[in-house]
Amino acid sequence: MDNMPCGCTYIGKTAVFEKYFRHLFSNFHEFHAMPEEFLDAGEVIVVLGQYQIVTKKSRETVVSPFAHVYTIKNEKIIRFRQYTDTVKIQNAVRS
Structure with missing residues (x-):
């Protein structure tokens, strides 16, 4: 998704997993x-x-379907x- 952290189009397994x-995970302490x-x-x-996320910066917990x-x-x-x-x-990552 364009508006997810690091979101855009990725083609191929290597691009998805290595890029x-x-x-994406560099923004979060936990991402489930x-x-x-x-x-x-x-x-x-x-x-x-649902995503269950804990941000690195604020340790804020975010739940999003x-x-x-x-x-x-x-x-x-x-x-x-x-x-x-x-x-x-995005708001949780920025806070």
């Missing part, structure tokens, strides 16, 4: 994605849950989209 996650429900629509899987949408082809994730309250997360 996105490394930069807690899945609550999985919806199977064939090639599309939707995961509903999310929806993750995965597109699967040949048993591989070929597209991932996420939806969450990015303003809430």
Whole structure:
């Protein structure tokens, strides 16, 4: 997501794990994605849950619901989209 810390488009496993996650997690003391429900629509899987985050700066705890949408082809994730309250997360990182 563009408005997540370090959010933009990343292509490939290396870019996601070595660039996105490394930069994202540098903002947080803890970052947990807690899945609550999985919806199977064939090639599309939707995961509903909540982020439970503790920021590094203020140690503020943030809880934000999310929806993750995965597109699967040949048993591989070929597209991932996420939806969450990015303003809430950005405000916690800045405080």
